[in-house]
Amino acid sequence: MAISISSLFKKEVVEEGGKLMAKQRRFAYASLIPILLYMGLFTLFPIVWAVVMSFFDYTPIREGSGFLGLGGANPFIRMDNFIELFTGTSKPAEVFRLAVRNTFLFTTLVLPLNLAVTLPLAVILESINERFKTLFRAIYFLPAISSSVALVTIWAYMYAPGWGLLSMMFKAVGLVPPKSWLQDPNTIYFGVPLAMIAVVVAHVWQDFGYNLVIFVAALQSIPKTLREAARVDGANTWQEFWLVVVPLLRRTILLASVLTVISSLQVFVIFQLLTRGGPKNQTQTMLLSIYENAFRFANNLGLSAAMSMILFMIILVLTIVQFRILRTEWEY
Amino acid sequence: MTKRFPLILSLLAIASIVLTACGGGAPAATQAPASNEKIEIRFWGHQAPAFNEANQAKFDEFMKENPNVTIKYETFPWDVFIQTIQTSLPAGNTADVILIPGGYTCRYAAGGQLLEVPADVMTLEQAQEVFFAAPLGGQTCDGKLYGFPAEYNLEYGGAYVNPALFEAAGVAYPPKWEDWDAVVADAKALTQVGSDGVMTVAGMHYTNSDQLFTYFLAGILEQGADYFAEDGKHFNFNSPEAVATIQKLMDMAQKDQVVDPIIFNADSEWVGDSFAQGHNGIGVLGSWYAGDAKLAYPDLKFDYVSLPPMMGSDYKFASVGGWGYVVGKSTQHPDIAWKLAAFLGANQENVLFFNSRSATIPAMKSVAADPKLVESAPFLAPVLPILEFGQYQGNLTDPDQLAYEIVYPTILDAIQGNLTAEEAANSIHEAANQMVDAAE
Numbered sequence: 001m002a003i004s005i006s007s008l009f010k011k012e013v014v015e016e017g018g019k020l021m022a023k024q025r026r027f028a029y030a031s032l033i034p035i036l037l038y039m040g041l042f043t044l045f046p047i048v049w050a051v052v053m054s055f056f057d058y059t060p061i062r063e064g065s066g067f068l069g070l071g072g073a074n075p076f077i078r079m080d081n082f083i084e085l086f087t088g089t090s091k092p093a094e095v096f097r098l099a100v101r102n103t104f105l106f107t108t109l110v111l112p113l114n115l116a117v118t119l120p121l122a123v124i125l126e127s128i129n130e131r132f133k134t135l136f137r138a139i140y141f142l143p144a145i146s147s148s149v150a151l152v153t154i155w156a157y158m159y160a161p162g163w164g165l166l167s168m169m170f171k172a173v174g175l176v177p178p179k180s181w182l183q184d185p186n187t188i189y190f191g192v193p194l195a196m197i198a199v200v201v202a203h204v205w206q207d208f209g210y211n212l213v214i215f216v217a218a219l220q221s222i223p224k225t226l227r228e229a230a231r232v233d234g235a236n237t238w239q240e241f242w243l244v245v246v247p248l249l250r251r252t253i254l255l256a257s258v259l260t261v262i263s264s265l266q267v268f269v270i271f272q273l274l275t276r277g278g279p280k281n282q283t284q285t286m287l288l289s290i291y292e293n294a295f296r297f298a299n300n301l302g303l304s305a306a307m308s309m310i311l312f313m314i315i316l317v318l319t320i321v322q323f324r325i326l327r328t329e330w331e332y
Numbered sequence: 333m334t335k336r337f338p339l340i341l342s343l344l345a346i347a348s349i350v351l352t353a354c355g356g357g358a359p360a361a362t363q364a365p366a367s368n369e370k371i372e373i374r375f376w377g378h379q380a381p382a383f384n385e386a387n388q389a390k391f392d393e394f395m396k397e398n399p400n401v402t403i404k405y406e407t408f409p410w411d412v413f414i415q416t417i418q419t420s421l422p423a424g425n426t427a428d429v430i431l432i433p434g435g436y437t438c439r440y441a442a443g444g445q446l447l448e449v450p451a452d453v454m455t456l457e458q459a460q461e462v463f464f465a466a467p468l469g470g471q472t473c474d475g476k477l478y479g480f481p482a483e484y485n486l487e488y489g490g491a492y493v494n495p496a497l498f499e500a501a502g503v504a505y506p507p508k509w510e511d512w513d514a515v516v517a518d519a520k521a522l523t524q525v526g527s528d529g530v531m532t533v534a535g536m537h538y539t540n541s542d543q544l545f546t547y548f549l550a551g552i553l554e555q556g557a558d559y560f561a562e563d564g565k566h567f568n569f570n571s572p573e574a575v576a577t578i579q580k581l582m583d584m585a586q587k588d589q590v591v592d593p594i595i596f597n598a599d600s601e602w603v604g605d606s607f608a609q610g611h612n613g614i615g616v617l618g619s620w621y622a623g624d625a626k627l628a629y630p631d632l633k634f635d636y637v638s639l640p641p642m643m644g645s646d647y648k649f650a651s652v653g654g655w656g657y658v659v660g661k662s663t664q665h666p667d668i669a670w671k672l673a674a675f676l677g678a679n680q681e682n683v684l685f686f687n688s689r690s691a692t693i694p695a696m697k698s699v700a701a702d703p704k705l706v707e708s709a710p711f712l713a714p715v716l717p718i719l720e721f722g723q724y725q726g727n728l729t730d731p732d733q734l735a736y737e738i739v740y741p742t743i744l745d746a747i748q749g750n751l752t753a754e755e756a757a758n759s760i761h762e763a764a765n766q767m768v769d770a771a772e
Binding site for chain 2: 063073
């Protein structure tokens with residue numbers, strides 16, 4: 001039986017449809033309650049608490065007199081923590097400013113190295129036989145899903161001075177290895193301490209699997225016709241890659257860059273276990289400073305919270321800048 | 333209805349935040365329980381096999397004597413342990429009894445987080461008769477006793493020696509050094525360098541963080557000076573004695589070349605494992621490592637011998653105090669908690685057992701004088717005679733920051749040839765006093 005369009009707009013039908021929608025909406029909202037409670041408890045509250053703490057001279061060791069131990073022995077000090085970090089002469093402030101520079105240096109080294117390794121590797125992986133593609137993808141992704149602590153322990157043995165694997169390999173091919181890969185403050189290449197280079201290499205090895213998988217997926221989505229058209233026009237392999245594939249991957253490169261920068265700015269395990277910020281604070285990073293001031297030195301959670309706020313602002317600004325630079329206005 | 337639901341959900345989210353904030357905090361301790369009431373006492377300690385085994389044995393004994401008490405023993409890796417204590421303090425769910433590391437008791441006591449030892453358990457005057465001054469100092473804050481020292485932390489006055497390396501180098505074993513020059517002479521003979529000029533075996537590994545800090549303070553004291561300024565809070569780290577101590581530490585590496593500080597330091601070839609792996613002939617480290625070394629390296633042959641004073645003729649040193657048994661203020665059963673703490677830390681027989689099993693130096697004078705101690709832990713013998721010459725390190729404001737962020741990195745930098753002794757002393761002096769000023 002034909003249904004007229006006008007019948008769909010009869011009042012009774014609209015009201016019936018409205019009730020169903022309301023029930024569905026109630027179900028959806030009710031389903032969100034557990035996750036909202038979870039996020040409120042474990043995500044939102046810690047963030048708000050950290051923001052509040054950054055304006056206090058707060059340590060859990062002292063018994064405060066106000067809400068959640070604030071006030072009294074843990075006084076409100078307005079912006080003093082931030083002023084101290086930017087201009088203070090105390091050791092924690094000086095080390096933190098150095099840590100900011102080191103963190104930027106680390107990120108500046110990791111990002112291009114990561115992209116330079118993963119992008120060509122993804123193209124090669126994409127071009128090989130399907131059987132081997134899955135196998136190699138799994139192999140390259142293994143470090144990304146393995147325990148960070150276990151991997152760093154292995155790298156620590158590789159970097160051991162004298163008898164470590166890297167030093168032995170150098171000697172085996174007739175080269176002289178550095179006296180210490182991780183603890184020599186006087187070995188610097190192009191302004192970058194050797195310890196920092198060593199950590200960058202270990203980190204990129206551990207981390208490149210993520211971007212590799214992202215790029216492989218993105219390459220698969222590029223229409224073959226575009227690449228075939230380039231070949232028909234006489235482009236060689238390099239020209240096809242650089243002039244066709246890379247521009248088409250701009251959005252993916254943006255995504256990979258943003259994720260890599262965000263994660264690089266927050267790397268902790270590898271620095272804590274390999275170098276602990278040494279030698280001479282050459283690998284001291286912001287996360288290490290936050291951790292040490294919160295849990296090792298003076299338990300100054302207020303100062304550590306201020307440091308984490310600064311890190312948050314840096315990540316936010318960098319993310320916005322990256323989105324502006326790498327955005328595209330076309331689709332395929 | 334549809335408009336109200338997002339509002340209700342938002343209110344729920346806010347409620348969850350507020351409930352989280354208002355949660356935590358233990359209710360005040362109740363009155364003494366009836367003798368047959370089941371009580372659980374939580375005990376926190378760090379993960380160290382020798383310590384854990386010794387403690388567990390005594391817990392079993394305590395529970396036999398007090399059948400209504402169950403002791404729940406929770407241990408944590410070292411790095412996590414301090415964080416666990418700190419995060420539990422404001423939450424009010426710290427363990428009843430904690431075996432707390434040296435130097436931390438007064439930090440927490442000053443914040444009102446620990447209970448004072450009740451007078452009917454032990455008074456400070458009684459404790460001064462029973463315990464050595466240095467470890468007791470670590471548990472005494474503003475003239476009040478807050479715990480029982482479990483051991484006398486000593487990173488001074490003793491070293492591990494490897495008989496195989498001594499024999500290979502043709503150096504007399506066991507060593508009996510009359511003075512520090514004799515130590516250095518043997519260390520020079522024990523040093524091994526590869527064909528590429530890189531040191532493979534350090535003659536003497538002393539460039540660890542705890543050792544450099546301990547010997548820096550000790551060097552100043554041995555020369556008859558003090559590292560505190562007149563006000564007792566600020567420091568005097570650029571005195572001629574401080575400079576001379578740093579110079580000595582530098583000379584041993586740079587002139588005598590008994591250690592390569594770039595390869596051997598706290599973060600690379602840590603002294604204990606380095607010694608156990610045969611990478612140093614003389615490892616300057618506290619006797620506590622003997623217990624762990626025996627467990628981790630059962631085939632390792634070694635001895636622990638006494639070292640002479642480095643900068644003078646008399647032993648003088650500062651100790652961080654040592655591990656101590658304290659009771660958190662959030663305990664529901666303070667009487668039982670103190671009973672357990674006293675059972676472990678103030679009972680001579682139990683203290684002897686713990687120190688013997690863990691190869692830790694006793695804080696209790698009578699245990700140190702007990703011949704059974706040396707029979708069961710012969711590694712302690714070399715350092716027992718010097719215990720009376722130690723003093724508690726005092727209120728260093730933030731001992732960890734002073735030791736690990738200021739003193740150790742700066743002295744290591746000087747030993748590595750990047751600073752003169754004067755520059756290092758001045759840098760330490762300035763940074764340390766800034767730390768004190770910031771804390772005020």
